[in-house]
Amino acid sequence: MPHHDHDSSLRHRLGRTLRTPIGITALTACLLVALVAVLGPVLLGDRAARIDTDAINQGSSAAHLLGTDQLGRDIAARVVVATRLTLRLTLLAAVIGVGGGLLLGVAPAVVGRRLGRLITATVGVLVAFPGLLFLLFLATIFGVGSTGAVLAVGLAMVPPMARLVQNLTASVAGSDYVAAARILGVGRFKMVVRHLLPNIAEPSVLFATQATGGILVAFSGLSFLGLGVQPPQYDWGRLLNEQLNRIFVNPAAALAPGAAVVLTGLMFGLAGEVLAQAGGRRAPQAPEPARGQQPNPSEEPATDGDGVLVRACDLRVTFPGGRQAVRGISLDIARGEAVGLVGESGSGKSLSALALADLVPHPGRVTAGTLRFDGHDLRDDPRLGTELAMVFQDPMASLNPALRVGRQLAEVAEVHLGASRAQGAARAVDRLRAVRIPAPERRARQRPHEYSGGMRQRAVIAMGLMGEPKLIIADEPTTALDVAVQEQVLDLLAEVREDSGAALLLISHDLAVVAQVCDRVLVMYAGRIVEDLPVTALLGGAAHPYTRALVGAVPTMTTDPGTELATIPGRPPEPGETGGGCPFAPRCERARERCHRTAPELSDFGPDRQVACWFPVGTAAAGGSVAATSYAAEATS
Amino acid sequence: MSSLELRGITVRYGRFTAVENVDLLVPEGTVTGLVGGSGSGKSTLGKAVVGLAPTRSGRVLVDGADAAPRRGHSPVQLVFQNPYASLDPRMSVGASVAEALPDGVSGRRTPARERRAARDAEVARFLELVGIDPARAVLTPDALSGGQRQRVALARALAARPAVLIADEITSALDVSVQGAVLNLLRRLQRELGFAMLFISHNLAVVRYLCDQVAVMDGGHLVECGPTDRVLERPEHPTTRNLISCVPTLALAEEAS
Numbered sequence: 001m002p003h004h005d006h007d008s009s010l011r012h013r014l015g016r017t018l019r020t021p022i023g024i025t026a027l028t029a030c031l032l033v034a035l036v037a038v039l040g041p042v043l044l045g046d047r048a049a050r051i052d053t054d055a056i057n058q059g060s061s062a063a064h065l066l067g068t069d070q071l072g073r074d075i076a077a078r079v080v081v082a083t084r085l086t087l088r089l090t091l092l093a094a095v096i097g098v099g100g101g102l103l104l105g106v107a108p109a110v111v112g113r114r115l116g117r118l119i120t121a122t123v124g125v126l127v128a129f130p131g132l133l134f135l136l137f138l139a140t141i142f143g144v145g146s147t148g149a150v151l152a153v154g155l156a157m158v159p160p161m162a163r164l165v166q167n168l169t170a171s172v173a174g175s176d177y178v179a180a181a182r183i184l185g186v187g188r189f190k191m192v193v194r195h196l197l198p199n200i201a202e203p204s205v206l207f208a209t210q211a212t213g214g215i216l217v218a219f220s221g222l223s224f225l226g227l228g229v230q231p232p233q234y235d236w237g238r239l240l241n242e243q244l245n246r247i248f249v250n251p252a253a254a255l256a257p258g259a260a261v262v263l264t265g266l267m268f269g270l271a272g273e274v275l276a277q278a279g280g281r282r283a284p285q286a287p288e289p290a291r292g293q294q295p296n297p298s299e300e301p302a303t304d305g306d307g308v309l310v311r312a313c314d315l316r317v318t319f320p321g322g323r324q325a326v327r328g329i330s331l332d333i334a335r336g337e338a339v340g341l342v343g344e345s346g347s348g349k350s351l352s353a354l355a356l357a358d359l360v361p362h363p364g365r366v367t368a369g370t371l372r373f374d375g376h377d378l379r380d381d382p383r384l385g386t387e388l389a390m391v392f393q394d395p396m397a398s399l400n401p402a403l404r405v406g407r408q409l410a411e412v413a414e415v416h417l418g419a420s421r422a423q424g425a426a427r428a429v430d431r432l433r434a435v436r437i438p439a440p441e442r443r444a445r446q447r448p449h450e451y452s453g454g455m456r457q458r459a460v461i462a463m464g465l466m467g468e469p470k471l472i473i474a475d476e477p478t479t480a481l482d483v484a485v486q487e488q489v490l491d492l493l494a495e496v497r498e499d500s501g502a503a504l505l506l507i508s509h510d511l512a513v514v515a516q517v518c519d520r521v522l523v524m525y526a527g528r529i530v531e532d533l534p535v536t537a538l539l540g541g542a543a544h545p546y547t548r549a550l551v552g553a554v555p556t557m558t559t560d561p562g563t564e565l566a567t568i569p570g571r572p573p574e575p576g577e578t579g580g581g582c583p584f585a586p587r588c589e590r591a592r593e594r595c596h597r598t599a600p601e602l603s604d605f606g607p608d609r610q611v612a613c614w615f616p617v618g619t620a621a622a623g624g625s626v627a628a629t630s631y632a633a634e635a636t637s
Numbered sequence: 638m639s640s641l642e643l644r645g646i647t648v649r650y651g652r653f654t655a656v657e658n659v660d661l662l663v664p665e666g667t668v669t670g671l672v673g674g675s676g677s678g679k680s681t682l683g684k685a686v687v688g689l690a691p692t693r694s695g696r697v698l699v700d701g702a703d704a705a706p707r708r709g710h711s712p713v714q715l716v717f718q719n720p721y722a723s724l725d726p727r728m729s730v731g732a733s734v735a736e737a738l739p740d741g742v743s744g745r746r747t748p749a750r751e752r753r754a755a756r757d758a759e760v761a762r763f764l765e766l767v768g769i770d771p772a773r774a775v776l777t778p779d780a781l782s783g784g785q786r787q788r789v790a791l792a793r794a795l796a797a798r799p800a801v802l803i804a805d806e807i808t809s810a811l812d813v814s815v816q817g818a819v820l821n822l823l824r825r826l827q828r829e830l831g832f833a834m835l836f837i838s839h840n841l842a843v844v845r846y847l848c849d850q851v852a853v854m855d856g857g858h859l860v861e862c863g864p865t866d867r868v869l870e871r872p873e874h875p876t877t878r879n880l881i882s883c884v885p886t887l888a889l890a891e892e893a894s
Contacts, residue, residue, distance in 0.1 A: 176723035177733075180790070183687045183711055184737045184797055194736070198727040344812040345783070453675070482675040483839055487883040509812055512885040539887045553817035555846040556886055557869070565817035565846070571782055 014278040022277075026270035033264055037087050040080040048077035059250050067250045069242060075253045078239060079260055086235040087264075089228075090219055093150045094212040097157025102204070104158065105165020106196055109173040110188040120166060126159035134159075135218060139227050149228040153218050157211050164207050168200035202276045209272025213265035220261045236261050309335045309470055309503050310356065314369035317351045317360055323574075325351050325364070327527035330602070333471065338497060338504040340514030340535070342550070343524035344572055349507050352524070353473045356505070357390050358382040374470055386416045389464025389502075393476040395456035399448040405459050406432070406444025412466035431462040434499070435492055454485035458492060465496065472496070475507045490517050511538060511550060520608075523547045526573050526583035529602055532610040543605055543616035545588050582614070590615050639700045639800030640665045641686070641713070641833050646695035648678070648685045655681040655690070657857045663801070663850070666831045670844035670865065672880060673854035679837050680718075682854070683803045686835070687715045699800050714799035718806040720786035724778040730789045731774025734760045737796035763792040767822060784815030788822070795826065802827075803835045808843065820847060841884050845869055853877045 017023045052072035060067045065076040104123055108116035126134070135156040142148030172178060178195050186194070222228035223237025224244075231238070236257040243254040310333040317326040326348040333339050343349040355366045358378065371378045374387060382388075392398045400408055409431060410424030419427065425444070432440035435458040448456055457477060464472055474493060478486035494517055497504050508514050514521055515535050523531040523544065531544040542548045552566030559565070570587040582588070585595040594614050602612040641663040648656040656678040663669040673679045684690040686697050686704075688711070697704045699712045714737075717723035724733055738759050747755075761771035767788040778786050787807060794802060804823065808816040824847055827834055838844050844851060845865055852862040855876040861868060872878045 176717045176719060177725040179689055180715070180717065180723055180793065181725075181736065182689070183713075183715055184793075185711060186736060194728065195725055199725070344814055483841075483883045484674050484879060487885070490885070510885070511813070512887050515887045516885045550813055551887065553814050554887075555817075555820070555842045557842050557845060557881075557884060559842065559846050561846050564821050567818040567821060568814040571784075 014275075017274055017278040022270065023274050026267065026274045029263075029267040030271055033083065033087070033267060036080060037084045040083050044077040044080050047074050048081040049073065057246070057249075060252050066253045066256050069253070075239070075243065075256065078234065079236070079256045082235050082239055082257070083260070085229065085233060086216070086220070086237075086260075089146055089150050089235065090212065090216045093154035093157070093215050093219060094208065096151065096154025097161055097211065097215065098208045100155065100158035101161025101208075102165055102197075104162035106169050106192050108166060109169045109196060110192060123159055123162045123166065127163050129159075131156060131160070135222075139222060144227055144230065146229050146233065149219060149222045153215050153222065156218070157215060161204075161207065161211065165200065165204060168203055169196055172196055172199045206272045206276040209268045209275070212272075213268035216261060216265050216268065220257075307334045308332050309337075309374055310505075311370055311372045312356065312368055313371075314367075315352065315355055315371065316367045317348065317355055318365045318367065320363045325527055326355065329524070329527075329529045331522060331529065331532075333503050333505060335470070336497070336501050336503055337520065338494075338506065338518040340518035340521040341505060341507045341524060342509065342511055342514055342521060344509065346572060346574070347524040348527040349524045350475050353475055353505060353507050356471075357388060357473055359390070386467040387470045389461075389467070389469040389472045391457070391460050391464055391472065391474040391477045393479050395453065395460045395480070396448060398460050399456060401448050404445055404447055405451070409444070409459070409463050409466055412463055416467055427466060428462075431465045432459065434465060435459070435462040435496070437462070452485075453481050454488055457481065457485075457489050461489075461492060461496065465500065469500065469502045471503045471505065473505045473507070476509070477506070478513060479508070479510075486513070493517055511554060512556075523550070528583065528612065529610075530584065530612045532602065534608060537609070541618065543609070543611040543618055544584075544613050545590050545617060546584050548617055582612075590617070639712070639833055641801040641835065642698040642701070643682075643686065644696045644698065646682065646685055646697070647693045648681050648690045649693050650691065655857055656685060659695070659854075659857075659859045661852055661859060661862065663833045663835055666827075666833060667849040668827060668834045668836055668847055669850040669852055670848035671835055671837045671852050671854065672839065672841060672844055673876070674839070674880070676856075677854040678857040679854045680805055681857075683715060683805045683835060683837050686801075686803055687711060687713050689715075711797075712800040713803060714794040714797050714801070715803040715805060716787075716790050716794050716807050719810050720783050720790055721778075721810070723790050724786055724793075726778055729775050729777055730769070730781065731757070731760045731764070733778075733789065734763055734774070734793045734796050737793045739798060759796070763796045764789070766795065766826065767792045768818075782815075783811050784819060787811060787815075787819055791819075791823070791826075795830070799832055801833045801835070803837065805837045806839070809838070809840070816843075823847070841869070841880060842886075853880065 018027055050073060052068065055064065055068050055072040057070055058064055058068045058072075064074050066079070067075055069075055069078070104119055108120050111119070135152055138152035138155055139148060142151045173196065178191070181191060181195055219228060220235065220237030220240065223235050224241045226241065229235045229238050234242075239257040240254065240261075243250070243257070247254040310331070312332075313330045314328045315326060315330070316324055316328050318324050325346075329348075329352060331339075331352075341349045341353065351360060351364065354360045355368075356371075356373070356378065358366075360366050366379075368379075373383055376383070399405065406425055406428045409428035410419075410421065413419040413424040413427050414421065429440045429444050432444055437443050437455060437458055443451070443455075448459070451459060461472075461477075472493070477493070478489050481489060490513065493504060493506070496502070504517070506514055506517055511521075515538055518535055521531075521533055521535055521538060522529050523533075523546065525546050531542065531547045533542060533547070538547070538551060542551060546568075549566060549568045553568065555565055568587050573583055573586075580598060581596040582591070582599050585591040588595065592615065600612045600614045602610045605611040605616060641661075643659055643661040646656055646659045647654065659678075659682060661669070661682075671679045671682065681690050685692045685695075697713070704712055724730065728736075735756055738756060757774075760774055764771045764774060769785060769788050769792065773781070778789070781789065787810075791807075807823075808819055811819060820843065823834075836844065836848055848865050850863065851865050851868040853860050853868070853874060853876055855874075861872065861874040861877050868877060869881060872881060
C-alpha cells in the first residue's frame, strides 16, 4: 500500500527518529563523547600530564581511579584527555576516505566513457587487495607518525567507499529522471549535487559512519603497533599499548582505553543507523492500534446453488490502521464462466482476486461472511496449485530464472499431486504443448530467459494447468505484452477455458481486453463492486455513471478525432477516505443529495444485471438530468 | 512552429542493430505517431533523437538545422513512459520544473530575490498550464498520483520551450480515466503552442485519435509512413495490417451479441 505521509520533510523524520530508543541512545552517546572531547583536555589536561614519581604503577585507588602508569600519571585522566586527539585523527581520516570515495565513486557517471572505465577498473583492483595489507602498505610508505597514519587509514577507506558509491550512482544515473535532466542540459556539477548525491545519501551515510567506526579501530591498531601516534602525544591505541603488559596487574588500566574504542565505534554505527533511518523511507511509523479479530457470522446456505463455483459474500481486505482496500464485495462465478474484473489502480480489484487465492500480502487481513470454492471453505482449505491457477502480470517475475521451465512446472505436480519426478516432467511437456509452445521437449529444458515475453506468459499458464484447475485467475496477464502477443495470450486463455472447462476471472484495467474474452464484467470502484453486467451491454447500456465514463474515456478505432475524450474529474478516494455517501458521488455529474448521504447497495437492475447507484443511467430519473446536475453543483459547493 | 527531420538514423548496441537507417519527417506543428511491437525500435529511435541512445550514423534536424543544444537546452524534449521514475524523488515538483526553465529569464543583473520570484511565477504558470495547482509545487512526487506526475513531467518538458516534443508511451502507465485527461491536455497544448510531436505508442486507437501522420516500425526499420487515415484504413505493409487486426475493441462484444 502506498504510504501517505505529508509531513515527510527530513527535519520531521529526523525528529521522529530521534525520539525512538535507538535515536535517544545515539544522540546521548554523541553528545557525551563530544563533551568529553571538548572539555576533557581543559579540565583534566594538567592532571594527565603531571608526573608523580611517588606513585608509579599503582593500582586503582580513590586518588587514581584506574591507577597510574610508569611515570605516575593518572590513567583515567589520560584516557579522557586522549579522546580529543583520537576523535580528531579518526574524523580527519574519515573525511579523506569519504571524500575520496565520493569523488572516485561519482566520477565514472560524469566523466567521459574511457576515463570512467579506467577509474572503475582501478577501484576494482584496489578493492581486491585485503584491507589490512593495503593499510600497512600505505602506513609504511607514509612513514611512522600521526600524519602518515591518518593518510594511510583514510586512503585505505577510499576503495570500498568508492566501490559502494559507484554501484549506487550507476543505478541512479540510469534512471529516467537523470536522463530527463541530461536532455534539459543540466551541467555535470549540478547533476551530481542535485540528482546523484541526494539519491544515494542514505546508504552512503550509513556506510560512511560504520566505516568511521572501523577507522577508529584501525587507527587505534596502528597506534598500538607503534606506527601511529608517537610520544609525547597519546591516543587510546597508545594507552592500550602502554598498559597491555600490565593487564594481569592492573586490568582496568588496560581495558579502559579498549572499552573507549569499542563504545565510540558503536556510537558511530548507531548514529549512522539513525541518520539513515531518518533520511530513508523507512522512518518509524506511528504504531498501529491492535485490532481484535472481528467475528464473521457465516450465514451461508448449506449447499451452494447449482453451477456456482466461487461464492464470496461480504469479502473484505483490511490493512493496518483500519484502511479497507476491499469493502465488502459479493461475487458468484459459475462453472466455466469467464468474468472480467475492471477498475482503476487502487480500486481493490487485484486484492479481491488475491483474497480468493489466499495470497493477500502480509499486513492485509481477509475477512468474509462466505468464501466458498467448489463446495469447500477456502479459508480452511486453500486450493491454489490444484484447482485454482493464478497468472500474474509479469511472467518473468513469476518464473524462477535459475530453474529450467520444465522443472518448475513439474514441481507443481510433485508437490500438489504426488507425482514422481518422471511423471511430473512428462506432464510438464504435455502442458507446454497444450499452451501451443512449439517443440515442448526442447523448450522444457530451457530457462525462462530463453523464452520471449509471450512464451513466458504461456509457460505460466501451463503451470496453472498442471493441476486440473476449475478457476484460472489472471491478473493483468497481457499488460506487459505487446498488442500482437496480447492477442495470442487472450486467444490462448479462451482456448484453455474451452478445453478444460475452467472458469476464468480476468482482471484488467482495459475494458477492451475484458470484452474480448469474458461473458460478464464486474466493475470495481473504491473497494466495491458498482456494476455487474454482461459484456454485450458495456458499449451502450452501462447503467452506472462510472462504467459509462470508463467506456467513454478510452479512444477506440471509431472515436471521432475532432471530439474531446470524456474524462472523470477528481480522483478516486484513498482507502479509508470514504465517507457515508456513494464513493463516486464527488466525481459524478448525476449525483444528488441522496448520493452524498447514503451509499447505494448493489441491487438488481434487469435480468442478470446489478448496479450500485441511486439514479442509474437509463431509468426514469435520467429525465431530469439538468435539474440533477445543478442540484449536484449546489450539493458539492 | 518547427519541424523535426531524421536522416538515416542507425543505432547499435554492441553488435545488435536496434534502429537501421530511418528517415522520418515530422512536419511543422503536426503530430506523428510512431507505432510498432515491442522490440521494433520505436523507443530507441525516440531516445536517439534526444541523444540518449548510441547513434552510429545519421542526423537529427530541427527546422533544417542540426539539433545542437542551444544555451545548454536541447530543442527536443522527451516525456518518459513511467511517471514514477522520471521525476527525482528528492526534488519538489516545482524545483523539477524550474530546472527546465532557460537561464536568464529576467536578465542577469536583476537581484536574486526578483529572479527567484520570476522563476517561481514561471513554474506556477507551467504547472497551471498542465492543470496542477501551483500550491503543490512544494510537494515531492510521492505525494502525487500517477496522472499528476505525468502532468508535472509534461510541464517540465514544456518549460524548456521545446521546438519538438517526443512522447514515449506517456499514457501506458496510467489508468484509463486519467489517460483521457492527459491525451486531451496534450492535444490542446500541442495546438496552442504549435510544437511538432513524435508520439510513440503501441495503442493504435490513441495514435489514431491524436496523430496527423503514422509511422510504423518493425525490426528496427521504418516499414510504412503516411497520413493517419490512409495508413489505418488502407495499410500497405503486413506489419501494419497485423497491428491493426490485434487491437482489442469493445465493438467486438457488440458484434457477438
